[in-house]
Amino acid sequence: MNKYTNPQLLLAQADDFKLATQHEFLKQSGEGSIDSEVLKEWLKQDYLFAYEGGIKYTAALLSKINLSPSPSAIRPFPAFDLVPILGWSATNLLRETDWFLSVASQHGLEVFDDEPRERDMNKYGLLGEYSPVTRGYIDYLQVIGALGSIEEGMMVLWASEKIYNSAWIYAKTFSHLNNSSDETQKALIKFCDNWTTPEFTEFVERCENAMNKFDIELGSEVAERCEKAFKTILWYEQRFWPSVETK
Numbered sequence: 001m002n003k004y005t006n007p008q009l010l011l012a013q014a015d016d017f018k019l020a021t022q023h024e025f026l027k028q029s030g031e032g033s034i035d036s037e038v039l040k041e042w043l044k045q046d047y048l049f050a051y052e053g054g055i056k057y058t059a060a061l062l063s064k065i066n067l068s069p070s071p072s073a074i075r076p077f078p079a080f081d082l083v084p085i086l087g088w089s090a091t092n093l094l095r096e097t098d099w100f101l102s103v104a105s106q107h108g109l110e111v112f113d114d115e116p117r118e119r120d121m122n123k124y125g126l127l128g129e130y131s132p133v134t135r136g137y138i139d140y141l142q143v144i145g146a147l148g149s150i151e152e153g154m155m156v157l158w159a160s161e162k163i164y165n166s167a168w169i170y171a172k173t174f175s176h177l178n179n180s181s182d183e184t185q186k187a188l189i190k191f192c193d194n195w196t197t198p199e200f201t202e203f204v205e206r207c208e209n210a211m212n213k214f215d216i217e218l219g220s221e222v223a224e225r226c227e228k229a230f231k232t233i234l235w236y237e238q239r240f241w242p243s244v245e246t247k
Contacts, residue, residue, distance in 0.1 A: 004216040004223040006158065006208050009230055016234045021167040023241040030174030030192060032185035036109060038242050039184060043104055044111045045134045045240070051097045053138035058090040060145030061153045078150060081210040088203060089157065100191065107187035137236045144229065151214050155226040158207040159233040165204050167237075168195035 010017060025042070028034040065079050065086075104111050127135050144156050172192045178185055194200075216223050 003212075004218050004220070004226070005212050009227065013230065013234060016231070016238070017163070017166075020163050020234050020237040022170050023167070023238075024246055025241040025244050026167050026171040027174055028244060028247060029188050030171035030178065032175075032178030032182070032188055033247055034184070034188065034244065036184040038244060039188070040104070040109050040111055042242050043100065043109065044129065045131050047097055047101060047111060048130055049134050049137060049240075050093050053141045054093045055090055057141040057145050057153075057157070058086045058093070060142075061150065061157065062086050064150045064153060077213055078210065081206075081213065082150075082154070085203070085206055085210060086157075092203075096194075099194070103187055103190050107183040109184065109187055133236060133239045137240065140232060140236065148229070149222065149225065151211075151216060151222050152225050152229045154207065154211050154214075155229045156233055158204070158211050159230050160237065161200075161204050161207060163233065163237045164195065165200055167241075168192055169201075172196050 025034065025038070029039070062083070065082055067079050067083075101111055130138075141156065144152055148156070168191075175189065175192055178189060214222075216226065
């Protein structure tokens, strides 16, 4: 059997992966030159995506896993591999969202102010505080969580985390240019450090290793659905970064 693997997928979609992980917003965030208002807006959307979409999504994936023991193992694959991964993901999302709102507040980047959130109706219309990309991305997670297979579900989780981790690793390559004492730039240093930790990188690798254990056959229907899911995540991730002028 010709096996479908994540590295093959990355190679086939290399150009789109680069667009999703080497955006101008990331470059300016790494070097400390990003505008504070742009950063605040992105933080808000990232928070909404992680808190509203990510936590529920991991719960949906957990519900897809058969926890009944087999004759040969008390906890066979995928339960043995995926339950710890998804448990860590949900716990980390809770910690992460609280943490980056706290860091933002410490450095004067109030993501949610005291005014009613309904004020954003004027900005986004019927979507309220959600940007169209954020709302669409969350809706896509809900569809995959409800109707997709566990293989598709893990592909979406791995792809989104792989892109996020790779993107901030790219941003951090510009951190040697961040010599400002500005509060926004101090916050950016903390964000870059947090989203490139060995623990997070290891989590992404664990997702990939688990994904590759599914033994998906090249050309199969499952492989085609997983590839479509990966391309969809690339599409959303490319558009999740705010538009900024090149410096």
